[in-house]
Amino acid sequence: MLLDNKKVVIIGAGPGGLTLARLLQKKNIKVQVYERDYDKNARVQGSPLDLHQDSGLAALKEAGLIEAFQQNFLRGADREKIMDQNAETHYSDHHHKKEDDFNNKYFRPEIDRGVLRSILLQSLMPNTVVWNSHFISMEPQDNGWLLHFKDSASVYADLVIGADGANSKIRSYITDVKPFYTGITMLEGHIEGASRNTPVINTLLEGGKIMAFGNNQNLLMGQKSNGDIGYYASFRVPEDWRIHNGILHYNNNEVLQWFQSAYSQWNPIWEQLFTAATPPLIPRPIYCVPLDQYWVPNHNVTVLGDAAHVMPPFAGEGVNMAMLDALKLSRLLTADAKTNMLETIAAYEEEMRARTSVIAQESLQNGEIMHNEYALKSMVEMFSKH
Ligand SMILES: Cc1cc2nc3c(=O)[nH]c(=O)nc-3n(C[C@H](O)[C@H](O)[C@H](O)COP(=O)(O)OP(=O)(O)OC[C@H]3O[C@@H](n4cnc5c(N)ncnc54)[C@H](O)[C@@H]3O)c2cc1C
Known part of the structure; x- marks a missing residue:
């Protein structure tokens, strides 16, 4: 396999980085995740996330974690009301939506961000995540990179994967294109x-x-x-x-x-x-990110999730795309087919950019719709159709 005897380092223990770590470990790949949070008890901010069948949930299935998800998701939390500024309800699916409908492709179960992180962390081998490791910079060494962290020892990696979110530092080693x-x-x-x-x-x-x-x-x-x-x-x-x-x-x-x-x-x-x-x-x-973003691939560094394609949250796709990136990248990196690292990363990035460009466009359009004078009417129509 491509990654035999290679040291893989992921920067960032968000949903994208942890999903990738789990999927690689399932194929016996040695991987280490470096995360700037002080420890696993750091408060994970933000509202719950809804996972989608063909992306976030598909990644969890392949990671062997769908049962853990089903035991921990927020029953009924996907039920939606659309209101106006006077708290009058114009749409509600509270009385016709099932709580537990995993066979329905439109079912988008919600989970707390912290709970999702815990499920992923518990699935990893001990000490996979190195906490309190704030990545600062890296420089080429041999065929890979020497990575430097704030207040901790430097580390060598053959392959670096930036899963370090919207303000990614790894991204700057790949492209100058800015969100x-x-x-x-x-x-x-x-x-x-x-x-x-x-x-x-x-x-x-x-x-x-x-x-x-x-x-x-x-x-x-x-x-x-x-x-x-x-x-x-x-x-x-x-x-x-x-x-x-x-x-x-x-x-x-x-x-x-x-x-x-x-x-x-x-x-x-x-x-x-x-x-x-x-x-x-x-x-x-x-x-x-610009919808037509492009960069020349490297053989020893790539990005996934928000680091690769931050987008507005108005289609609820950010975390789903991050986890789908992890799924697709892990499959390519662990495939038996005879390819080299450059071809593998090029194939991953090409599919990832094309897929997420469409989703980012949809997210931008939803953002426009949700912040104009017809927002209430448009959103009620959109939800009523589903
Ligand atoms: C206001 C808002 C609402 C949102 N709502 C939704 C929603 O409803 N549904 C949805 O799907 N998405 C939503 N998103 C987007 C979603 O949060 C992201 O798409 C998702 O978290 C991306 O996952 P990730 O793993 O790529 O990055 P992140 O979740 O950002 O994880 C990155 C990790 O890297 C670590 N890190 C960063 N820099 C460094 C460094 N230098 N060294 C070491 N570690 C580092 C961070 O501490 C973090 O743990 C929302 C985003 C915002 C801003």
Whole structure:
């Protein structure tokens, strides 16, 4: 096999990097993952993720982890309500959607990000992940790379795979092509003990998700497994809003005042989201790779997931594409066919760029639809068709 006696290093223990590590270990490949988080108990931020049958779930199936997923997914959390700014419901699938429908190709079960990470971590051989390892730079050595980390020893690898997310450092060793700002920023919040701290919104959620639209803005929220709520306010602002908005993101009063002024046409019912949030609220400007991105392949370094193709989250595909990259790359790297590393990486990257360009375009289009004056109508029509 191509990787016999080769040292494979993955940078980043997100869903993409960990899925790849698991799939390679299943084929007895030696692999090490370097992650900047301090340890496995680091809080994984963000709302739950929905996994899709032909991508995220297909990767878990091949990884032998579908039973673990089925035991841990959030039953009913994929149920969706579409509301307006006054919390009037315009669409709900709460009364006709099954909780556990793994044979339906449209079933998109939700899972907490932290739970997904735990399932993947538990499937790996001991000490596969080297925590507290912040990758800084690398330089060519022999036929591979010498990698340097903040405050820890350097490491040699024959093959480096960058799974280090949207701000990937590995990507810069492959291409100068940079993601562009989409014009949309999301402000991420988190509420602990939602039934106690935001009882009205908790009742509206009914254990599922809400997408609320009005005035070219939206609020998106979902239930987590421990009774918390993760949510995003999503709106159009210049790229540097994150820096120049004048809000202290750890001060709920300041964020509430911003919401009251920026979302002035929204019903005060939503204010609970900001008064009860556990600080800080995190601004996340949304980026996308150019749809025609191309680079010349290398034989000893590649990227997957957001490092390769960050895209807006409005089609819910980011994590699914990351896990599908891992599945496709692992198959090529462990195939018996006689190829060399350059051909293998070239084949992986060509398919990955073509596939994710289509998905990124769909995600961009959804972002446009969700932030214009017809958002509510369009989204109700889109969901009613399914
Ligand atoms: C606001 C928002 C909402 C989203 N909602 C959804 C959604 O609903 N559905 C969906 O599918 N996707 C969603 N996404 C996208 C999704 O989060 C990503 O597509 C997915 O996490 C990509 O996985 P990944 O493994 O490629 O990267 P990440 O999950 O970003 O993992 C990268 C890992 O690399 C580590 N790392 C980074 N730099 C270094 C370094 N220098 N050294 C060592 N380690 C490093 C990080 O700590 C992290 O653990 C959303 C994204 C955003 C911003």
